[in-house]
Amino acid sequence: MHSTRGMRGSQLPPPENSKFEIRNPKFGWYFIPMFIAETFTSLQGEGMLAGVPSFFIRTSGCNLRCRWCDTPYASWVPEGERRPVADLLSQALASGVRHVVVTGGEPLLQREIGALTRGLHEARLHVTVETAGTVDPEFHCDLLSVSPKTANSDPPGSIHDRHRRLRGDRGPLRRLLRRFPDHQLKFVVDDADDLPEVLQLVESIGGADPARVLLMAQGRTAEEVALRAPAVSALCLEHGFRYTPRLHLDLFGGGRGV
Numbered sequence: 001m002h003s004t005r006g007m008r009g010s011q012l013p014p015p016e017n018s019k020f021e022i023r024n025p026k027f028g029w030y031f032i033p034m035f036i037a038e039t040f041t042s043l044q045g046e047g048m049l050a051g052v053p054s055f056f057i058r059t060s061g062c063n064l065r066c067r068w069c070d071t072p073y074a075s076w077v078p079e080g081e082r083r084p085v086a087d088l089l090s091q092a093l094a095s096g097v098r099h100v101v102v103t104g105g106e107p108l109l110q111r112e113i114g115a116l117t118r119g120l121h122e123a124r125l126h127v128t129v130e131t132a133g134t135v136d137p138e139f140h141c142d143l144l145s146v147s148p149k150t151a152n153s154d155p156p157g158s159i160h161d162r163h164r165r166l167r168g169d170r171g172p173l174r175r176l177l178r179r180f181p182d183h184q185l186k187f188v189v190d191d192a193d194d195l196p197e198v199l200q201l202v203e204s205i206g207g208a209d210p211a212r213v214l215l216m217a218q219g220r221t222a223e224e225v226a227l228r229a230p231a232v233s234a235l236c237l238e239h240g241f242r243y244t245p246r247l248h249l250d251l252f253g254g255g256r257g258v
Helices: 025-031 085-094 113-122 157-168 171-179 192-204 222-239 247-252
Strands: 033-043 053-059 081-084 099-103 126-131 143-146 183-189 213-217
Touching (some): 033 085, 081 085, 085 113, 099 113, 113 126, 183 222, 192 213, 192 222
Parallel strands (some): 126 143
Antiparallel strands (some): 033 081
């Protein structure tokens, strides 16, 4: 969800003599491949760390089908290639930035998520994991960024019921929030009609610090976001929530590598 000029969706080879070119068998998990849609360096576009230079690892595959999804190549029709964890770690180090964002799709579906995040942590990189909070495997992160889905995400057709059932299971979300006290809850909002469900969801998970609840205007383009931004910002003022921009749309537009 973010972009860089000169590295749009780039896939750099790992540097020679990388510290992650480990041959000891006990480190074999570094060579397990992950299904990756793209990697790139950019500014974080949303949330508490908006504007921070970051290296993004976008996994491919998702268990939800949000109607307004802006990365269908990582969800509705997942694309990408299998890449060893070691290559991803080497590329993250070669990026020259200290913050790494693991996003998707739904990265927590990847069986290698624990190996990847553990390796990033051992490299002393700050790790943000972006998730919808529908599953809760073992992994590491410094900031858990959860975007719980509400009814405004429900798709039409035959997949509606499955999507609604998965997003409605709050068990994994509650467990994730207990495990990771340093978290943010990002809600996609169309208008004021969405707020009752947001408030009910926050209450259902035992409440949340309003400073960790962020509202962002729904839209695939900067123009669409701008149309909804005044109403969404007014809701933040009314309820004490934070408004999050979507800098990647403002600065770079939509598309891959952003």
